[in-house]
Amino acid sequence: MKVLVAVKRVVDYNVKVRAKADGSDVDLNNVKMAINPFCEIAVEEAVRLKEAGVATEVIAVSVGEKSCQEQIRTAMALGADRGIQVETDAGVEPLVVAKLLKGVVDKEQPQLVILGKQSIDGDNNQTGQMLGALANMAQGTFASEVVVDGDKVNVTREVDGGLQTVSLNLPAIVTTDLRLNEPRYASLPNIMKAKKKQLDVYSPADLGVEVTSHLTQVKVEPPAERKAGVKVADVDELIDKLKNEAKVIS
């Protein structure tokens, strides 16, 4: 079974992002970038499937500028067998990425596609679902457990009310939640081995996809600064303030 894993290059989670002075975007100048943590979990899951003898090949794919090859290499250092970069410097909005991934799915015919449930930059939480619709594949989102069983995959999902298990026919799409697994560390020898693994680069045209943006970013601004707290004398005053000042209860 072939497994395709999508990985995204995002601002490192340790970085305190700032809005650009003109409010046009997040300031990415000289900012440390890294693999999206949810994607790292996706890679780990795919590699575990391979180690368990369920998957035969793990392919890491990323959509973006040349620099995203670093995240593909990271995925290969973690255990992916080869990599694909779809090179585009157009902004990577969910629908565009989903269409490009659909192109890769058509080419590679994986039985399972694993993606992060969202990436920590845009927090869109859309790409996996859109890919599911475009490729007409079953989807199990927010996975906390993935068990492949013959030509089915059982995905335990974290939903508001608790856990839900869905049984999907393969080929299928899984998006990962935080508790699916704890990713390993890529060892240095594996980082060096990853340098020699195959990494193919496609343009959107190679995949027959036209990249057109449907989203316009209007404004990026930092969240309001937290104000200092106040002390209340008693519960009655607290309730009064919650009702009449904060207006969070009625």
Added chain:
Amino acid sequence: MSDPYFEEEHNILRDQIKRFVAREIVPYGEAWEEQGYVPRELLKKMGEMGLFGLMHEEKYGGSGMDIRAATVLAEELAQSTFGGVTVTALVHTNMASPHLALAGSATQKEKYLPGIVEGSKITAVCVTEPGAGSDVAGIRTRAVLDGNEWVINGSKIFITNGVYGDIYFVAAKTDPDAKGSRGISIFIVEKGTPGFTVGRSLKKHGWKSSDTAELFFENVRIPAENLLGEVNKGFYSIMKNFQHERIVLSAMAVSEAQKAIDITVENVKNRKAFDGTLWDKGVIREKMARAQSKVSIARNFVHYVSWLDTQGGDCIKEVSMLKAYACDIANEVMYDCMQFHGGMGFMSESPIERLYRDSRVLPVGGGATEVMYEEVAKRM
């Protein structure tokens, strides 16, 4: 963020170590400071990740990389704020085991390097003695060849990894009549060799999670083949490795200083006072901006010198400037950072208090600042 001195694999390595530090070191560091050493399980995990084989040959399990990989390791471990953990690893990777890697025979390397790379055998380097530190030529520990064995007598002090280490690279005089540095050789001594004892685990001002020992050698007999490299040439081997040792110490110093700045800026921005925050105060802004400038410039020099070392030429002058400057400014920066933490900075529970203490040894160990500047002056 692109840095012309590093390659893609260094960036990937950095990210992996970052995650390792956050998950495997930061939550436990304080307990290790209390107990006075780093547990072997952690060191084995680092070995599994390949961090102890960065620069060792591939046939012994290493990755055959250059000093830039060690610089990355030093910088990222230093971000943990536990200098003791950082130095435990760095002494093993870049101060002790290189003696074997650089001067050892194939047989010696086959015997010891795989365990060193795995982290199952931890190494220490034993040069300093009660009577000789900066002046290495003044050591008094003696080694005499007796038939098929060397017999070592003497003592060593301030030896990092000395209490819990397994393999010790010991400098001893083999020709007491030779002038100055000429009659020194280095020997491999294993823990448990009769006559070799760990005297005390030394209590320290900082680096509390690193074990530091006083060692005694009383008629310690080791096989002749435990001589490392050529007899009477040990001093040159020590000098050769000094450059790498100093680069990683500088990387550690600068990264700790950066961490101190980061937590201090965060702190003063949140600290409400005088109708605003401390960050509104011009004096504080200027001092922190000055600190950041020094640290950024020093960090660039760390990276440049790391790269320069890979170019094959002599870079003793640059390394000496770097070691002196980086370790000095780390201390200057720590002083201001601690100051701006107010009373909280004096409390043992704040990381700045530890960073401040830990930084104090940096201008002393691995070549004192004065000695480093003398090396620079000699080349001017």
